[in-house]
Amino acid sequence: MERFISTCEQETRDIAKNFAKTLSEGSVVALIGDLGAGKTAFTKGVAEFFDVDDDVSSPTFTIVNEYNGKKTVYHFDAYRLENVKTDDCDWLDDYFFGNGICLVEWAQNIEDILPNGYFKVEIKKDPSKGDDYREIFIEKTEK
Numbered sequence: 001m002e003r004f005i006s007t008c009e010q011e012t013r014d015i016a017k018n019f020a021k022t023l024s025e026g027s028v029v030a031l032i033g034d035l036g037a038g039k040t041a042f043t044k045g046v047a048e049f050f051d052v053d054d055d056v057s058s059p060t061f062t063i064v065n066e067y068n069g070k071k072t073v074y075h076f077d078a079y080r081l082e083n084v085k086t087d088d089c090d091w092l093d094d095y096f097f098g099n100g101i102c103l104v105e106w107a108q109n110i111e112d113i114l115p116n117g118y119f120k121v122e123i124k125k126d127p128s129k130g131d132d133y134r135e136i137f138i139e140k141t142e143k
């Protein structure tokens with residue numbers, strides 16, 4: 001597990017951009033953190049690494065956004081997928097076992113259906129250290 005400290009949004013994007021070097025076709029990144037933690041900011045950094053031109057924002061009304069850069073990047077928001085049955089998620093497998101790079105906000109809601117060996121990125125605030133302070137933990141799961 002790697003641990004990073006970020007003290008502003010740009011730093012989170014830079015950490016993500018650097019992390020993106022380790023991604024390849026079919027990689028899945030689970031983004032865990034409260035509202036406003038920086039999951040979308042992190043996604044922006046990854047998208048930047050892949051030279052995505054599209055605007056990156058939480059796909060709150062669509063579940064998934066597709067961005068096209070050097071590689072195809074799929075950006076999910078699983079916030080409203082809480083309590084969905086695994087059977088109802090077959091359509092997601094096409095993404096998670098496909099060739100694009102998948103980033104999933106609120107991934108804990110669909111952890112059961114993530115493929116083995118996904119990257120888990122946890123972003124934590126610490127109010128005692130200021131509004132902009134974030135701890136970012138990155139690990140590749142074995143699941």
Ligand SMILES: Nc1ncnc2c1ncn2[C@@H]1O[C@H](COP(=O)(O)OP(=O)(O)O)[C@@H](O)[C@H]1O
Binds near residue numbers: 007008009011133
């Ligand atoms: N260190 C930091 N890393 C990421 N975002 C930060 C940081 N400090 C402040 N922010 C702000 O927090 C907010 C994070 O928003 P966003 O990335 O949309 O969060 P989420 O997708 O997790 O809800 C942005 O307004 C951003 O400018």
Ligand SMILES: [Mg+2]
Binds near residue numbers: 058
């Ligand atoms: Mg978001």
